[in-house]
Amino acid sequence: MSASKVVFLPGAVLPAPLAYSGLVDLLGDDVEAIVKDLEVYRGASPPADYSLDTEVDGVLRETGARGWTRFHLVGYSGGGAAALACAASEPSRLLTLSLLEPAWGGHWDWSPRHERLWSEYDALAQLSHEDFMAAFTRLQVRSEVRLPEPRSAPPPVWMSRRPAGIRALMRTFKTYALDRNALRRFDRPVYFALGGLSNPDQYGEIAERLGGVFRDFTLEVFHQRHHFDPPHRQEPSRLAESLRSVWLRGDLLASAGAD
Template sequence: MEQFRVLLLPGSVLPADLAYGALLAELGDRISAVAKDLELYATDEPPADYSLDTEVDGVLREADARGWERFHLVGYSGGGAAGLAFTAHHPQRLHSLTLLEPAWAGNWGWSPAHRELWQQYSQLEQLPPQEFMGAFMRLGVRPEVTLGPPPGGQPPPPWMAKRPAGIRAFLRTFATYDLDREALTRFTQPVYFALGSLSNPDDYGEVADRLGTVFPDFQLEVFEGRHHFDPPHRVEPQRLAASLLRTWSRGEPAP
């Protein structure tokens, strides 16, 4: 059985192996996969000139090192934004694109509610470190969602210390990056978008609606009861795996 070649990018918080462990276990030997950590965290501090192009270059290096001329790209949150940038620059390298609530999808076509939300994101820069992560997470979900406290009695893992600076670097590049909408409209391979019903509709819901008018082959799947911080790739890997396998099968040429 021929394996699907898949590269997966995580969001700005969990490392790739923790983010995608359950999904990769479910997919098993049906795929040849690499869960690639973000270039954002390759050094102790984000590069001064960091942009989504940094992640695009990292994906290219990883695929070329493996000899993958074409592959399937999966991106969650910040990794989803990087996936969109990669698709705009290198559409010929992809069999399909999977977006798991991308954190950002261009600076065009925003509603007033989306613009107000991003004004709130920009204000996070002013918060002290101990308040930053909680406020950041609160913006990603519906008001009625209760976000649990971090596990008590356990020190944060060492990688967590890099996350506030990494998220800030993402927010800065989102404010200035030129995502080529017209290039995305020319991408005719399948695009699959997974959306949690409890995620902030003015954020990820609007992004899904907007991208649905951009990509010619776009499929949206809503996961009831899920939100950005308990996403289907961690909580419902069996269901998501089935959807991804269908998407990947459509994206590759018939034998």
């Protein structure tokens, strides 16, 4: 069987090559990869009309340039939210969908705990860039998790654009109309990797909701991982095995003409 064609979308902090280099290197010749940065960082500042559709358009542009008609899509955090939007709006293009703790999962009848968490995210809007990033990361993990102290060395140049990009993503999460019925109709394999130390009021509840929507849904819990030491960086061998399994199923379904 030929190499699997896969698009990897990162979160809103690390650039895609830094986020996925270890995993893609491990996958080797089994994968023909597009490791794609988010469109929110394509220019000097987020586009004024930015939405998750901007990210979907970017995925279609890059795959179109390669001549790919069908592909596997992997998205982490903000990239996971973009991957969900792609599954809803362009389902025929996807062979499989792999979600690595998507930051947002659409508009549902969320629990009070989930709603309170998003109110806490809203309250970060007035913070300075430095304070914003510290509070933003703290909210996404369990209270007992000890996050690393900020480094004393100057941050990389790309880091200065992250608060604006994260805020743009959070704004579109409030208004974007993710088509739930389209997700219910999506019949390709869906894989979800969940960190056991991530904030369950966010990522655990998103996994639970999506697990009740997608027809073919596999949840894998990485008990020692959280959102900022995710499996694609800390347990790439285990994740690679899981991804290969779901990609094989997707490729076989496509070969059998199960559309």
